[in-house]
Amino acid sequence: MAKQLSIFIAAAVATAVAIPSGGAYGDDNGRTQPTLLGRAVLPVETYAPGPPAGALRPPGTVNGITFPLPSQPVEGFSAIVTGRHPGEYLAMPDNGFGDKANSKDFLIRAYYIRPDFKTANGGSGEVHVDLNEFIQFRDPDGLIGFPIVNEGTTERSLTGGDIDPESLQRGADGDLWVGDEFGPWLLHFDATGKLLDPPFAAPGGLRSPNNPHLGGAAATQPNSRGFEAMAISPDGRYLYPTLEGATVAELGTTRRHGFEFSVRDEAFTGRTWLYQTEQPGYFVSDVAALDRHHLVVIERDGGLGLNALFRKAYVVDLIDVDAGGSLVKTEAVDLAAVPDPDLVSLPPVHSGDVGLGNPYRVTCESIEAIHQIAGDRLLLGCDNNFPNTGRNPGRADDSEFIVVKVPGLRSE
Numbered sequence: 001m002a003k004q005l006s007i008f009i010a011a012a013v014a015t016a017v018a019i020p021s022g023g024a025y026g027d028d029n030g031r032t033q034p035t036l037l038g039r040a041v042l043p044v045e046t047y048a049p050g051p052p053a054g055a056l057r058p059p060g061t062v063n064g065i066t067f068p069l070p071s072q073p074v075e076g077f078s079a080i081v082t083g084r085h086p087g088e089y090l091a092m093p094d095n096g097f098g099d100k101a102n103s104k105d106f107l108i109r110a111y112y113i114r115p116d117f118k119t120a121n122g123g124s125g126e127v128h129v130d131l132n133e134f135i136q137f138r139d140p141d142g143l144i145g146f147p148i149v150n151e152g153t154t155e156r157s158l159t160g161g162d163i164d165p166e167s168l169q170r171g172a173d174g175d176l177w178v179g180d181e182f183g184p185w186l187l188h189f190d191a192t193g194k195l196l197d198p199p200f201a202a203p204g205g206l207r208s209p210n211n212p213h214l215g216g217a218a219a220t221q222p223n224s225r226g227f228e229a230m231a232i233s234p235d236g237r238y239l240y241p242t243l244e245g246a247t248v249a250e251l252g253t254t255r256r257h258g259f260e261f262s263v264r265d266e267a268f269t270g271r272t273w274l275y276q277t278e279q280p281g282y283f284v285s286d287v288a289a290l291d292r293h294h295l296v297v298i299e300r301d302g303g304l305g306l307n308a309l310f311r312k313a314y315v316v317d318l319i320d321v322d323a324g325g326s327l328v329k330t331e332a333v334d335l336a337a338v339p340d341p342d343l344v345s346l347p348p349v350h351s352g353d354v355g356l357g358n359p360y361r362v363t364c365e366s367i368e369a370i371h372q373i374a375g376d377r378l379l380l381g382c383d384n385n386f387p388n389t390g391r392n393p394g395r396a397d398d399s400e401f402i403v404v405k406v407p408g409l410r411s412e
Contacts, residue, residue: 031405034333036340036360037377038117038403041349042127044384044396046074048111049131056102063396065387072107074129076364076384076399078228079168079286080371088114089371090135092168092178094383095160100182100210103160104149110135110168110176110193115401120342125349127401135176135193137165143198146212158195163187164210166228166244166368167286171263172236179241182210184226186241186261202227203259203268206247220248228368229297231289237263240295242275244283256284273318276326282310285368288378290409293318296332296370296378304365304390306354311335311367313378315409332406335362335380352392363390364397376409 044065050072057067077091091113096106111134118125139148139156149161165187167179175196178187184206185199201207208226209219221243228244242258260271275284277299285298295318300311314329322328337359345356355361362380365388369381384390384397391397 031339031341032407033339034407035405036338036342036344036402037405038115038119038123039345039360040115040117040123040125040127040401042074042113042129042399042401044075044386044398046129046399047071048074048109048129048134050107051105053105053107054097054102055105057097063387063389063394065396072109073386074111074131074399075386076366076397077381078166078366078368078383079230080369080379080381080401081168081170082371083112083114088112089379090168090170091369091381092165094166095164095182097160097386100161100164106160108137108158108160108163108165110137117401117403118344119403120344127399135191137163137178137189137193137195139195141195143195145198164224164226166226167230167241169230169232169239171232177230177232177239177263179227179230181224181226181228181244182208182212184208184221184241184243186227186230186239188266197266200261200266200268202241203270203272206243218248222246222248222251229284229287231287231295232263233289233292235292238269239263240287240289242284242287242297244285246280252280254278254280254282258287273321274326275316276329278310285366286370288370288372290315290372296372296409297329298335298367298370298380300335300367302365304388305363305393306361308355308361308363308365308390309336311362313370313406332409333378333404335367335404337361338402338404349398350392350395352395354391354393360402362402364388364400365390372409373403376406378404378406378409380404 053069055068078094079092083089092110096103112130114128116124137158149159164181165178174191176189184202188197208221225245227241229242231240239261254277256275260269313332316327320328340358340360345360355363364382366383371379382400387396
């Protein structure tokens with residue numbers, strides 16, 4: 001199903017983005033294979049101002065984390081976009097603690113982060129979070145169309161009991177677009193996090209078991225298999241939300257559906273495509289647009305730690321399909337075995353960390369944030385599914401970010 005990356009390289013155009021040499025992400029020394037250039041880690045117990053969270057989880061300690069929590073955890077991130085300044089990014093967690101019932105005290109936010117990547121040229125490997133300025137998603141105008149946890153308040157801050165945000169993109173006008181799993185929906189916010197429109201429902205009547213408008217009807221999308229992934233075209237005209245898993249009607253298959261949404265018209269265009277995973281149990285965890293029709297797709301298994309065996313990034317061309325109508329996949333990098341010749345992933349942050357060294361392994365269960373920095377450099381982030389473990393048995397995962405060079409990856 002997958003082609004070699006050299007096919008994509010041959011198709012790249014002459015107007016590719018210039019690639020910086022060395023600098024913040026280290027010198028790749030002209031290597032022609034994927035290479036880990038940088039790694040930065042945010043401690044799992046990083047908390048932001050706000051009310052206590054996690055009170056709806058069973059009290060006690062899980063992987064070293066004691067519930068309830070003192071305030072709002074700045075936990076694993078499901079999406080990353082550019083920030084306010086070079087080197088800064090806006091990173092968005094999902095709904096908090098895994099489901100609608102236990103996440104009603106988790107506030108839906110996005111945080112500005114500045115990773116100081118450890119590279120072959122130095123760097124601390126630490127991540128700074130701006131805890132004074134962050135985006136709080138909210139619905140003060142009552143547009144969401146169903147009662148929310150903070151229904152009776154003026155601000156109407158959104159919580160993990162209302163939405164499950166999994167993907168994020170910024171439009172050309174600065175507005176924020178969020179892909180949600182509880183609908184599944186697309187949600188349109190301004191740059192400050194204020195909801196601007198009612199949710200845009202997924203095409204074809206797709207509804208998850210958590211959809212508040214289900215009304216007793218059968219769900220057509222399994223739980224937590226909504227718009228996990230979403231790209232935006234470089235000109236900001238189109239969004240490409242993609243389902244993480246199969247629909248109910250296609251359970252047990254490798255079929256995953258993507259859609260096109262017009263930002264200008266605020267409507268799905270009717271254009272769709274089909275992506276086939278390597279195994280029925282694999283997920284599409286994020287997508288990013290390289291140019292007007294090439295996307296890079298993260299496909300992963302459900303493993304964690306040393307059992308995280310399959311997580312690859314593929315390039316697809318939205319106009320290149322096989323005889324069965326599925327997108328043709330071009331493998332870009334195996335995230336379960338990223339060459340780390342400069343050993344930038346070492347030393348371990350914690351004694352007992354696994355999957356470090358050459359090759360470096362993405363060991364978190366949910367590698368689900370991808371952002372093209374420039375040309376052939378990708379920034380990827382792990383959702384640590386707070387307080388899950390993976391990097392270190394029995395210890396809750398930190399939030400981990402890596403920069404990977406993928407030779408041949410270009411933008412028009």
